[in-house]
Amino acid sequence: METFTGLILIFIGAALINNFVLHYFVGICPFLGVSRRTSTAFGMGCAVTFVISIAALLSWTLTHFVLRPEAPLPRWVWEIAGGNPATHVDLSVLSYIVYIFVIASSVQFVEMYVRKFFPPLYKSFGVYLPLITTNCAILFACLEIMKHLQDPTNLWGLHEAITLAVGGGVGFTIAISLMAGIREDLDLCDVPGPLRGAGIALIVAGIMAMAFMGFTGVDKGIQSALGIGF
């Protein structure tokens, strides 16, 4: 039961309380660029969620078994090769390179999948689908998972990593869809010249971020209500 509430808290944390876009500032480029129409925005959100989940799965596996300090695989290879057992085995310096390739592969995979099974959606995405590779949100999710795989006494399992990733993707989708809805209405308003486009979008994002700040403390409240401790 406690694992399940833990997962719920991770999910709500990533989706609402510490929303990837409005709290951590990742995924801003598509957030500003693809949020003109609600349908494309929602589609982009779903694609990002898909990619983030696959990337999280791959990066958790690679980090847990290869890339963290004193990971099992390098340690095993080192001992088989007859190395000194006292040396500290640490491949974490390769983490960032591995993550970016994992992300590029995930995007490639999703692109092939969407092209095969949803051709009209693929066409409407155009160039934005490969651009998901430079979406900070996915790399950020991988980095968060890496952060929780550093302390050997408290390692995150695959379920927690995937929950974080899906929660982040859902939060991104919520934010981008809300922004698209607001911008559709903004198109009919008389926005001052210099602010049209990115300027007013950022100001609206600021107000949205203020609204989402209202979620602060919700996870603490849930924990207190359920009586689960620190």
Place this chain on the structure above:
Amino acid sequence: MAQEQPTALERFVNGILPENPVYRQLLGMCPVLAVTNGMKPAMTMAGATAFVLISANIIVSLIRHLLKPHLRILVFTLTIATFVTIADRFLAAYVYEMSKQLGPYVPLIIVNCLIISRCEICSSKQGVGVAIADGVGMALGFALALASIATVREILGSGTWFGLRVMPGVWPNWGIMVLPPGAFLTLGLLLGIAEWVSRRRSERAKSSQ
């Protein structure tokens, strides 16, 4: 017929204001919003980005004749990721507190569209000298953008600049400025001002002809 390409000086000057990475190209927003709650983290981030940008430009320019269309993005990404790892390790070794404060935003330099776009547009096509000038110009422009936003946010939000008190004691710190909404609002308004300035300038140029 060879197309005329900008000279080193033109690249350098372009990067600072006319094609400013943040205000004109709208690239690299993530660090701009995230680390500008104070001048110190902002300038550290500017330094790290400058290191990665200039180094990547140099390497890509050196191997530009070996690059083929299919694998060039792969090579760019590999190069950038390597330099970002180096920068991240140096920060952790020599300015540990700041490295902790910047947190995940230093590795996020890898996906900063600015660097990949400079590799693509400039250093994969021109010599090392021009590439360096382009890198330095863009880095300066980026630092300028970071500084402008960080100044507003830090002075209004904490009453300090680089950690030194500049506001009178009676100033009630606008806490919102150092929180996410303040970042969005500041950038949005400053973008509006930058756009207004550039429109005035082009109107004046048009009317004077």
Place this chain on the structure above:
Amino acid sequence: MGERQEKRDYLAQAWLVIVLALLYGGALATVQTALSGRIAENKRNETYNVIPDLVPGADKARTAEVVVVGGNGKEVRVYRAFSPDGTPCGWVLPSSGQGFADRIELLVGLDAPCSVITGVYILDQKETPGLGDYITGEDFRDRFRAKPTAEPLVVVKTDPRTETEIRVLTGATISSESVSGIVNAAVRNLKGPLLGLIESQVSPAPETRGVETPSSSGGS
């Protein structure tokens, strides 16, 4: 003919990527070996530099790291502080928990018999700037000094009337309660095992930093 040319092109490009990968790998390995010592030192110093402040009279260089099994069954690495002449003068316990906005990580200092809290130091927090983040200030941290560990601490809005009461930080009730809750949790979890450790060990202070594992765990 065109196909063979294409294959040769791909091969040429693959060579480039492999050579670059080797070069970059070498560069990263060099950077790693050169800097990893410094980085580990920085991480360690984060805690070690604060120990003299948390436990009065402690010599930072004579601190020992001890792995104990807490009451909840999990292993925790605590720090045993020694004064310059080698007598044990206290303990520093790391602890963390949910604050108002995000996780709070802190260190609790206890005296040698684990009966009094000698100080609290916040390592990491993301509370509201201007309100909750004053938990890192001297004023709030001082409220924990000299508090007994026999009973859990309680946060009150008035001036403390009993020994176990702590005055709340104005405008940051939840942050204050979180900190006291995390401190209480650390004491509750580790006091028993540490007392068991003290009883079973009569060993002198190490000359330099070292890691010892207890000969008998005092967990419940």
